[in-house]
Amino acid sequence: MKTEHLSINLATVREQWTLPEAVEACARMGIPAVDPWRDQVAACGLDTAVRAIRDAGLAVSGYCRGGMFTAPDAAGREAAIDDNKRAIDEAAALGAECLVLVVGGLPQGSRDIGQARAMVRDGLAALLPYARDANMPLAIEPLHPMYAGDRACVNTLAQALDLCDALGDGTGVAIDTYHVWWDPALEAQIARAGREHRILAYHICDWLIPTRDLLLDRGMPGDGVIDFARIGGWIAAAGYDGFTEIEIFSKLDWWTRPGEEVLRTCMERFRAI
Amino acid sequence: MKTEHLSINLATVREQWTLPEAVEACARMGIPAVDPWRDQVAACGLDTAVRAIRDAGLAVSGYCRGGMFTAPDAAGREAAIDDNKRAIDEAAALGAECLVLVVGGLPQGSRDIGQARAMVRDGLAALLPYARDANMPLAIEPLHPMYAGDRACVNTLAQALDLCDALGDGTGVAIDTYHVWWDPALEAQIARAGREHRILAYHICDWLIPTRDLLLDRGMPGDGVIDFARIGGWIAAAGYDGFTEIEIFSKLDWWTRPGEEVLRTCMERFRAI
Numbered sequence: 001m002k003t004e005h006l007s008i009n010l011a012t013v014r015e016q017w018t019l020p021e022a023v024e025a026c027a028r029m030g031i032p033a034v035d036p037w038r039d040q041v042a043a044c045g046l047d048t049a050v051r052a053i054r055d056a057g058l059a060v061s062g063y064c065r066g067g068m069f070t071a072p073d074a075a076g077r078e079a080a081i082d083d084n085k086r087a088i089d090e091a092a093a094l095g096a097e098c099l100v101l102v103v104g105g106l107p108q109g110s111r112d113i114g115q116a117r118a119m120v121r122d123g124l125a126a127l128l129p130y131a132r133d134a135n136m137p138l139a140i141e142p143l144h145p146m147y148a149g150d151r152a153c154v155n156t157l158a159q160a161l162d163l164c165d166a167l168g169d170g171t172g173v174a175i176d177t178y179h180v181w182w183d184p185a186l187e188a189q190i191a192r193a194g195r196e197h198r199i200l201a202y203h204i205c206d207w208l209i210p211t212r213d214l215l216l217d218r219g220m221p222g223d224g225v226i227d228f229a230r231i232g233g234w235i236a237a238a239g240y241d242g243f244t245e246i247e248i249f250s251k252l253d254w255w256t257r258p259g260e261e262v263l264r265t266c267m268e269r270f271r272a273i
Numbered sequence: 274m275k276t277e278h279l280s281i282n283l284a285t286v287r288e289q290w291t292l293p294e295a296v297e298a299c300a301r302m303g304i305p306a307v308d309p310w311r312d313q314v315a316a317c318g319l320d321t322a323v324r325a326i327r328d329a330g331l332a333v334s335g336y337c338r339g340g341m342f343t344a345p346d347a348a349g350r351e352a353a354i355d356d357n358k359r360a361i362d363e364a365a366a367l368g369a370e371c372l373v374l375v376v377g378g379l380p381q382g383s384r385d386i387g388q389a390r391a392m393v394r395d396g397l398a399a400l401l402p403y404a405r406d407a408n409m410p411l412a413i414e415p416l417h418p419m420y421a422g423d424r425a426c427v428n429t430l431a432q433a434l435d436l437c438d439a440l441g442d443g444t445g446v447a448i449d450t451y452h453v454w455w456d457p458a459l460e461a462q463i464a465r466a467g468r469e470h471r472i473l474a475y476h477i478c479d480w481l482i483p484t485r486d487l488l489l490d491r492g493m494p495g496d497g498v499i500d501f502a503r504i505g506g507w508i509a510a511a512g513y514d515g516f517t518e519i520e521i522f523s524k525l526d527w528w529t530r531p532g533e534e535v536l537r538t539c540m541e542r543f544r545a546i
Contacts, residue, residue: 106498110498111498111499111500112500112503113454113455113500117457144418144419145417145418145419145455145456146417146418146419146484146487148454148455149455149480149482149497149498150482150483153455155455155456155457156457158457159457181386181421182386182418182421182422182426182428183418183428184390184428184429184431184432207422209422209423210423210487211419211487214419214483214484214487224422225379225383225384225422226384227384227385227386
């Protein structure tokens, strides 16, 4: 596979580079797309980010991230909707293909995951008209169940697709191998996502054994136990032909290495799988 | 709820006490049942363990653990079956209500979770006649998806119940809140488990935020985000009226406290939820 379908999620080199530096390096090395994070955009300013990416001729496979719809009170949930509208505006300015959503975990002090899931559904429904007006698809990302409490109470692809079915046009899913590789229903749900035209993004990241940190010890594809050829085959069979995005949070390893080495390794591993 | 339905999984006090010491303490404090681990039994000898538990008048709500059916080669899988037969013998000698099974993760060097799951099914099928002859129910315990690679590739209650359906009489499930609390299908699958008479054990343990270690930072019920009243209600509605077993791996907290304090806290929390 050529690297023409490779995208680098800029969290992968967040400790090494600013957004303009990372964008310049990707362009120089022949990587055709990136997915920036909001804090990276905020750090350099939206206009600078837009110009850097446009001048480099890069595509924007997604924008990370909106979501976080769960909050203890209505004011907090309203504020989340407003913040998501700003994220949609930024994503549109950047020419992003979708806004990736990490939906939020349990509100502070709550043990009611059913209520949190209802907040997510309601928040998405409230945001969706604005997203449709902006032609910005909302990519619901199911996160690994180990994040159900504190990051995202949408934890399987089936659950994310059920949400899409309930919400309708303008919604879809971001499928990240790290979060879904274990799911016994994965093959069937990827096929369903394809039938329903819901796959907006495909992220790859490996599961390391041992995993030393719940958030920041994710693996470069090939270093862990995920079968990327198999899952990638399901994704292709589902009709997805967009970018494959490498996104790695790795405090203990990749964030400590030179950025060029990280990008070079991403390109090699992308070709290998 | 009175403590007449409380059982203590002896892993909860494994760093404080030998099996006979833990059994004596439980009996003295009015806890009516325990679930010992094989290494604890091996350390004092099976006869000593049997005598200690019988003399204390305690029930044995389960025996931890069999399983680990996945191995790179046929010899390894055969050895696992043999070892499981010994575990069944020990469980029978102890008068355990079931043998709890942690089924095993990916074999060394493998990325094929589908193959690992097939090994589990085949291993269970090979073991089942022996278990039936011994009248020892096999309790398949779905483990949290974060253990799919290295401990258990059965990761949802639905998946465990599908295995039971395929295997038939003599199989059931051990439901541990720690592993399943996040599952959007939990209520429905607990109801299914009840209808199919598959609930052999109910373990409680809380999910802490933050969780600092993937294996050994589990919480005392009440200290985390799990809604025990709700899940316990589903368990009761499913017709389960056996022991509720507290099982906590806690290197950083409970394993460092005096055993009596741990047991007293278990009793208090059990009454509170």
